[in-house]
Amino acid sequence: MTTPPTTTAVVTGAGRGIGLAFARGLADQGHRVVLTDIDGVAAEQAAVEIGRGAVGISHDVRDPASSRAVAEMAGEHGRLAVWVNNAGVLFAGPAWESTDDELATILDVNVRGVMGGCSAAISQMGTAGGRILNVASISALTPVPGLAMYAATKAAVLSYTTSLQGDLRHAGLPVTVKALCPDVVGTDMVTSREKDPGAAMLFSGPRPLDADEVAAAGLDLLDSRQVFRVVPRWRGALVRTVDVAPSTGLPLLRVMRRLGDARQAKS
Template sequence: MTRSPAGAVVTGAGRGLGRQLARLLLARGYQVLVTDVNPASAQEAADELGDGATALAVDVRDQAQVEAARDAIVSRAGRLDVWVNNAGVLVTGPAWEQDEAGRRLMLDVNALGTINGTVAAISAMRRTGGGHVVNIVSLAGLTAVAGEAVYAASKHAAIGFSLSTMADLRLAGVRDVDISCVCPDGIWTPMLHDKLDDPGSALSFSGKLLKAEEVVEAVRTVLDKPRLVTALPGRRGLAARLASLAPRLGLAAAPLVVARGRRTQKRLLADLRQRGAPKA
């Protein structure tokens, strides 16, 4: 028997993709806790989303805050069914040009934040009949990414953790908790929009920029039919996996791919200036 939707949590939901994912879950009948490190953004998103959405300021690096979010939705909805780890940070450039604070921020938010959310969610889901953790990762978690080495490291960690935790769940006999990693290419959201004039992020612009709606649709699909790893778009996902299987070839192709991304950045910037629109 299929049970009715209860509670869901989305991290990093104050704007962009996270807000749209919260909207998807509301449309599917969940009571949704919208979380963001910025309390004003979280509240603004919840107000816009309307009935069924509540806000809570959560720094995903802090396990106590993450657990408080879990307890809040269980108290309100009676059960936690879905947890979406969406919060993420991107700082670009070679690792040796980044300061320690920037490197640590990416690792703590993108990797440790995903771990904190997943562990907190699993502990509730195991008590209340199962659930689904969806981790928004990146194609950067599948291959080498010039200009985004530390970011890629954080995303590789998120995928490695997710797959290994699924193995642990199954070895423990837990069959009603699933973890899915959705790995999109560059998404045209505020985070990437802010990188238009940043040459270090050129690789994110080297393919077809995804619309947030396309990632939302991928999440909808894995919620209906759990899948361990979903790459978007599929062709770029295949290319990323092939590059990882043959790293010398992938590295040899990197300058061409980066050059393509920089051309896209320049074109988009020129389009914005022609329309008189601000970059961010």
């Protein structure tokens, strides 16, 4: 007889892409995984695919009460040990042309959703402890013309994560929170922008990362002493040189953006 998992893991935005890869990895580690997504049907189908007691539910991360309900439900299936804030949205183009709805959505999902998820997870984990992973982006570390709003939200996630980890240590709670900052990943969120001129920077670098390798790096980060990690690491060192001296780096980014334009034109 197979012993059911005694720990649970929650992954938001897990209906596809990186979130689904995280869910598979956590299930392989022996957790009972709760997959959440704004598309509840996609989450349910992904849970069936994973099996091993996985549960898929509809969850709008913009609603803090919904995140608390997910945390409580996960706790009913076992001790909540891992929470991955993966859900995110992206809008490309000049920031001043963004609609009010786009601005509200990207802030609510990418920033408030992460904060609400962390709060819900910490409250549920309590003194039993646990691990939280916030999926940020390499754009948190450098200017990204065409993706100003997205980059700003991911920078907020990184800053929030490092400060929150300090608060947890000060409070003596055995909960760790980490931020993963991957380079461009070949998910639907990116490939759907293939013809979007505002998203040229997404196609200016090396080959997009695979969702499985990003998830593997995130799971490794959870077990490390690092608070955040860039994937791949060499790209982190490169983009920080631009961040240190934006007046020098921005002209280089203009060249990269033109490269992205050329690649989009060929696609």
